Amino acid sequence: MLLHYFDLSWRSFKRTPLVSSLMVLAIAIGIGVTMTSLSVYHMMASDPIPSKSSQLFSVQMQIMDDGNTWWTKDNLPLQLTYKDATNLYRANTEGNRLSMVRSGFSIYTDSDTVKPFSKSARMTTPEFFDMFQLEFLYGNKWSQQQEENAAPVVVISEELNERLFAGENSVGNIIYLDNESYEVIGVTKNWPLVVKYYDLNNGAFNEPESMFLPFSLVEAREFGNWGNTNGWKHEDVRSFKAKLQSEMVWVQFWVELNNAQQKQDYETFLMAYMEEQQKRGRFNRKELIYSLRDVNQWMEYNNVISEDNKILVALSFMFLAVCLANILGLLLAKFLRRAPEVGVRRALGASKRQVFLQHLVEVAMLGCFGGLIGIVLAQLGLWGVRQSYDYYSSIATMDITMLLSAPIIAITTCILAGLYPAWLVCKTNPAIYLKSQ
Amino acid sequence: MLEIKPIFHALCRSKIGALLLLLQIAITTAIVSNAAFIIEDKVSYLSQETGYPEDEIFSFHVMLFGDDVSSHQQFELDEAMLRRLPGVIDAAYISNTPLSGSGSASDFSINPAPEPGLSARTSYFFTDDHALNTLGLELAAGRNFNESEVIVTDNNEQRANVTIITQVLADELFPDADALGKTVYLGDIALKIVGIIKKTKGPWLKDSRPDSVALIPYINPNISGNFIVRTDASQRAKLTSTIEDEMLKNYDKRVIVRVRGLDEAKESYMAQDTLMMRMLIVLITILVLVTALGIFGLTLFNISKRTKQIGTRRALGARKSAIISYFLVENAMICSFGLILGCIAALLLGQLLMQHFSIAALPTSYIVGTAIMVFVMSLLAVFGPARRAANISPSIATRTI
Numbered sequence: 001m002l003l004h005y006f007d008l009s010w011r012s013f014k015r016t017p018l019v020s021s022l023m024v025l026a027i028a029i030g031i032g033v034t035m036t037s038l039s040v041y042h043m044m045a046s047d048p049i050p051s052k053s054s055q056l057f058s059v060q061m062q063i064m065d066d067g068n069t070w071w072t073k074d075n076l077p078l079q080l081t082y083k084d085a086t087n088l089y090r091a092n093t094e095g096n097r098l099s100m101v102r103s104g105f106s107i108y109t110d111s112d113t114v115k116p117f118s119k120s121a122r123m124t125t126p127e128f129f130d131m132f133q134l135e136f137l138y139g140n141k142w143s144q145q146q147e148e149n150a151a152p153v154v155v156i157s158e159e160l161n162e163r164l165f166a167g168e169n170s171v172g173n174i175i176y177l178d179n180e181s182y183e184v185i186g187v188t189k190n191w192p193l194v195v196k197y198y199d200l201n202n203g204a205f206n207e208p209e210s211m212f213l214p215f216s217l218v219e220a221r222e223f224g225n226w227g228n229t230n231g232w233k234h235e236d237v238r239s240f241k242a243k244l245q246s247e248m249v250w251v252q253f254w255v256e257l258n259n260a261q262q263k264q265d266y267e268t269f270l271m272a273y274m275e276e277q278q279k280r281g282r283f284n285r286k287e288l289i290y291s292l293r294d295v296n297q298w299m300e301y302n303n304v305i306s307e308d309n310k311i312l313v314a315l316s317f318m319f320l321a322v323c324l325a326n327i328l329g330l331l332l333a334k335f336l337r338r339a340p341e342v343g344v345r346r347a348l349g350a351s352k353r354q355v356f357l358q359h360l361v362e363v364a365m366l367g368c369f370g371g372l373i374g375i376v377l378a379q380l381g382l383w384g385v386r387q388s389y390d391y392y393s394s395i396a397t398m399d400i401t402m403l404l405s406a407p408i409i410a411i412t413t414c415i416l417a418g419l420y421p422a423w424l425v426c427k428t429n430p431a432i433y434l435k436s437q
Numbered sequence: 438m439l440e441i442k443p444i445f446h447a448l449c450r451s452k453i454g455a456l457l458l459l460l461q462i463a464i465t466t467a468i469v470s471n472a473a474f475i476i477e478d479k480v481s482y483l484s485q486e487t488g489y490p491e492d493e494i495f496s497f498h499v500m501l502f503g504d505d506v507s508s509h510q511q512f513e514l515d516e517a518m519l520r521r522l523p524g525v526i527d528a529a530y531i532s533n534t535p536l537s538g539s540g541s542a543s544d545f546s547i548n549p550a551p552e553p554g555l556s557a558r559t560s561y562f563f564t565d566d567h568a569l570n571t572l573g574l575e576l577a578a579g580r581n582f583n584e585s586e587v588i589v590t591d592n593n594e595q596r597a598n599v600t601i602i603t604q605v606l607a608d609e610l611f612p613d614a615d616a617l618g619k620t621v622y623l624g625d626i627a628l629k630i631v632g633i634i635k636k637t638k639g640p641w642l643k644d645s646r647p648d649s650v651a652l653i654p655y656i657n658p659n660i661s662g663n664f665i666v667r668t669d670a671s672q673r674a675k676l677t678s679t680i681e682d683e684m685l686k687n688y689d690k691r692v693i694v695r696v697r698g699l700d701e702a703k704e705s706y707m708a709q710d711t712l713m714m715r716m717l718i719v720l721i722t723i724l725v726l727v728t729a730l731g732i733f734g735l736t737l738f739n740i741s742k743r744t745k746q747i748g749t750r751r752a753l754g755a756r757k758s759a760i761i762s763y764f765l766v767e768n769a770m771i772c773s774f775g776l777i778l779g780c781i782a783a784l785l786l787g788q789l790l791m792q793h794f795s796i797a798a799l800p801t802s803y804i805v806g807t808a809i810m811v812f813v814m815s816l817l818a819v820f821g822p823a824r825r826a827a828n829i830s831p832s833i834a835t836r837t838i
Contacts, residue, residue, distance in 0.1 A: 022730065033720060118692045118694055178660065179503065179690070233551075234551045234624050238594065306709065307795065308709065310794070311475070312716060318468050319720060319723075322461050326731040328457055330734055332457075333454070333734070384719075385716070388711065388715055
């Protein structure tokens with residue numbers, strides 16, 4: 001029966017090609033516009049590490065004395081001071097944790113074929129690779145021992161390995177970073193990250209760094225910070241040592257807490273730490289505040305999805321509503337014109353339900369066509385977005401979820417629009433039309 | 438004359454179609470007026486005056502890795518070399534490129550820290566006496582730095598003691614007096630104001646205070662530094678393509694990155710807003726087209742439904758113009774109701790956006806403008822089908838189906 005309805009729908013489509021095409025076009029445009037903005041939104045909002053996004057927490061502490069303000073909505077600085085990060089890292093607590101800072105270097109090798117170039121690097125403790133699930137192509141991360149000794153070792157990305165060593169196993173090779181030699185001990189697999197969730201300070205959609213080095217090198221070799229350094233009170237900081245001791249915040253700190261108990265323990269520990277620091281003359285404030293935000297909360301807190309994107313999505317859905325009203329009007333016109341024919345069918349014994357279903361199938365078919373063309377239009381729109389703003393190149397794409405939801409949204413929209421006209425037409429009283437024939 | 442009453446009664450007989458049209462017009466008005474307001478906001482942000490001759494300036498970043506030279510001396514040599522290049526008007530070392538989105542900012546106060554006092558968040562550039570000329574900035578009062586005031590150093594103990602600030606910042610810190618000759622403090626560093634720039638912008642156009650800028654004559658580059666070069670606009674492309682080689686010829690143990698025009702730096706900083714503006718323009722254009730199509734389609738349908746009725750009217754003596762005006766008036770009536778609803782919806786949407794996002798209140802002029810535009814558009818969409826209706830032959834009335 002359903003096949004028969006499809007056949008009828010196709011015939012009806014061919015009978016009024018202009019109106020039908022107009023309807024398909026209206027849906028396609030509506031879907032195209034909506035899917036373009038929704039895809040960008042979807043990619044921005046998608047969970048970057050679904051298997052453990054609720055176990056990784058970014059640590060914030062209110063280090064400022066009473067009376068100081070920050071620009072975040074809860075007044076908390078986004079990063080920690082060097083001394084707090086080091087203390088928290090060394091503390092005897094359960095669960096993985098890491099400190100990190102973004103830096104960068106000029107790179108060259110002993111080979112003359114590679115012209116020196118510069119790349120950003122992540123100075124971090126070795127837990128980074130496990131916590132953020134970075135896999136190795138060759139070699140491995142540095143040991144805890146090497147971390148403590150500030151060993152001159154480096155893990156490079158697959159891409160950098162391609163550029164420096166033509167993709168061969170480079171473990172054991174030497175590269176020069178700002179004129180100092182480092183031994184390559186690992187090569188990580190490509191890390192397809194849409195949102196750089198572990199460091200949202202400088203562009204949430206930037207590529208991950210292509211080098212990873214022990215965090216302890218920051219102090220040992222006085223590396224500059226390529227991320228943000230923020231102070232909140234007057235301090236006379238004239239040397240690197242003074243910066244390490246200062247109240248300036250520039251280190252990012254994450255912990256991995258696997259269950260509620262661990263989280264609670266860690267919160268207790270943080271509070272105790274702050275109270276102890278308070279006794280030493282820091283944290284001059286009435287209320288001690290800390291915050292643990294998991295990956296998704298952290299992205300929300302850092303406004304990964306910009307205001308503009310939210311407005312666009314809202315406006316696109318209103319746009320879809322206009323298209324829906326448009327389709328509804330056209331459907332009404334089309335179906336009611338067909339009332340005499342329906343009258344005959346009804347007289348010949350078709351039930352109201354059958355007539356209703358037949359028309360819904362027709363509408364769903366229109367929606368399906370519209371959805372498919374809409375995907376093409378959305379691809380065009382996303383292409384335009386990528387052309388206009390290459391920073392969005394990894395976000396302005398449709399993943400499988402979006403590809404599947406385009407026809408679903410289209411068909412649902414159309415069926416919603418078709419309900420009333422279909423109901424109207426199935427109510428047709430056959431007698432009237434039979435008389436006038 | 439316009440036969441409003443009979444038209445209204447006729448409309449009441451096909452409520453749904455009219456209602457749908459009305460709804461479309463309402464939503465369209467709401468979206469278009471709000472989107473147009475956001476677009477206008479973006480356009481004025483994107484096209485603002487920066488005070489720089491952007492097409493004559495380019496900048497690049499140098500990362501030094503060789504340790505057989507001292508960076509501050511090397512950068513002095515580089516500056517001299519850059520100024521000698523044919524086509525270069527002037528060149529200067531600067532800690533960050535203006536308009537590029539990266540820079541430094543701190544509170545400038547009229548009292549030394551930690552003493553409290555009137556202060557203002559200021560973005561500052563460490564640069565030298567060539568910055569004013571290179572950036573094409575005009576002084577409202579005072580003078581440029583002397584060569585002797587520029588501190589070139591590699592230790593953190595030496596400090597600058599003069600500054601040039603913008604008029605905006607001067608007015609903010611010294612509202613009642615002439616700022617020239619006064620002293621401002623960056624932390625505990627005293628800086629005497631020797632010059633006041635008429636107008637310029639800092640590194641962040643989106644900052645809450647993009648116009649509060651200070652230049653400080655201090656060069657302590659460590660291992661990386663930034664240069665700005667001013668050329669003749671026609672020579673810029675040629676110079677940007679050769680600058681890396683020229684710099685490496687001077688000293689080769691370094692990497693030159695981010696060679697780009699000041700306008701390019703600004704464009705990439707603004708890219709997200711440009712994108713939003715373009716998307717909104719596309720959105721409202723298509724939206725208006727879809728709505729026009731909707732009106733067009735519905736009128737066509739109405740006419741085909743009423744062919745016989747129109748023929749009868751013509752047979753009874755109605756002129757063609759009467760038929761056209763019938764459809765125009767009918768549409769105008771639907772449209773007017775739609776617009777009333779649309780204006781209310783636009784206000785509500787504007788308020789909603791204002792509550793949730795950092796968007797100013799929607800001015801009524803945008804709603805009125807949009808309403809007029811939608812009205813005209815709807816009349817245009819109706820006019821074609823109405824003329825077709827007017828051409829229906831009266832003889833149709835005499836035939837049965």
